[in-house]
Amino acid sequence: MSDCLLGLLFSFSLLLAGVFGADDVTVSVMMGESVTLPIKPGEINERLQWKYKNSIIASFNVRNKDIPAVYPNERFTNRLNVDPQTGSLTVKNIGTEDTGEYQLEIKTSNTPDYKLFRTFSVTVNDQEITVSAMKGDNLSLPTDVKIKPDKVKWKINDTDLTDKGFDNIDVNLQTGQLYIRNIRPEQSGKYDVQINSRDLILHRIFRVNVNANEGMPVSKMEGETLTLSPDTKTQEDDVIKWMFEETLIAKMDRRIHPQPDPVLDKRFSGRLHMDSRGYLYISHIKTNESGIYDVNITNSNHIVQKRFRVTVTGSSSRSHQVMIGPGLFVLVIMSVIVLV
Incomplete structure (x- = not known):
């Protein structure tokens, strides 16, 4: 079979697979690593070139492996390597400034120009x-x-x-x-x-x-306002969730809207509020609202989980109306006095 016919068949197979301009690979790595933009063995058997932001950074002929790859871009001096067996590109010691699109283009014996084969969208993160x-x-x-x-x-x-x-x-x-x-x-x-x-x-x-602490203890009297602070600086992409005994009671997704969602638990209707900082407020707290309160804050750089063990005790004093005479009432405050 002639080289021309082989080229036609190869080009036709690529078109059937929809690979010209169709493949897009997302790459997310850490700064300082070596990252390989892969090509499967036997996937390409022609000339190829790698581009970064539309500038050629490497070229290689897979059919003629005896001729080494060429690296014309000084930006990546001594940091690039093309695998002579597959054409895969490795970028060493990658930095945040190397974030961007890397294009793989190929040229067959039947095509006069290089055609886009695959795009790698690379993001380099500098923080854990x-x-x-x-x-x-x-x-x-x-x-x-x-x-x-x-x-x-x-x-x-x-x-x-x-x-x-x-x-x-x-x-x-x-x-x-x-x-x-x-x-x-x-x-x-x-x-x-x-x-x-x-x-x-x-x-x-x-x-x-x-x-190792299993939760911050918080004590309140029945009827008071409970205030719980996440104690962390908020970010624009925070997702903040408050849970009571593993039930979601408040949520705010700052990526969408800087204000919290409506109250999610009817037990707290009209009494629960979360401000833009993620602080949780529950007014007129009740004894049956004692328990575990958890807050989870997630964004692109950190995840914070904090736990509060809330104890709500009954009021130390009760009011009673005592009848003194017909139609006459006196308000008496009954207090508990502990003598030591």
Whole structure:
């Protein structure tokens, strides 16, 4: 079969697959890492070139592997490498300034010009996500993945999760999200996840700190106003959730609107309010509203969980009306006096 016919068949197969200009891969990595923009073995057997923001940064002929790749862009001096077997591009010591679109273009024997084959949208993060939790919390570390990935790998303090033997940790294989039930202080540390699929490359690091304190004690008298503070600086992309005994009672998504949603629990109708800072107020607090109050604040840089153990006691004094005579009442205040 002639080279011309082979080129026609190759080009036709690409068009059938819809790959010219159709593939878009999302890449999210940490600053300082080496990231590889992959091509599967045998996927490309022609000339290729890599572009960054429409400037050529590498070119290579997969058919003639004896000729090394050319790297014409000084921006990436000594930081690029093209795999001679596949054409995959590796960027070493990647920085936030390297965020942007990387385009893979190919040229077949039947096409006079290079055509777009795949686009990699790369985001380089310079911060780990800090997570503050209380002993006994249920914690989730999100990946924001919407489609089931091909591969998910979690590490805790640089050791594979599977080697840790924790019986209170699960991974959602549909999203890669990690769930920790009843977290313990010894589970503090560095959590990193690597996710790979056809259209996603993700590496994210969480720095988890578990406070051994099981919750801040708060005491109130019945009828008073309860004020609970998340004690953290709010961010524009905060999602704030307040829970009472694991039931959602207040929520605010500052990405959408800087004001909280309406009261979510009818028990607190007309008495519960959350301000723009995330402070929770409950007026005329009742004894049956004693219990565990949790706040969760999540944004792009941190996750904060805080717990309050609220005790509401009955009033120390009661009012009684005592009849002295026909039609005559006197208000008597009954007080409890403790003698020491």
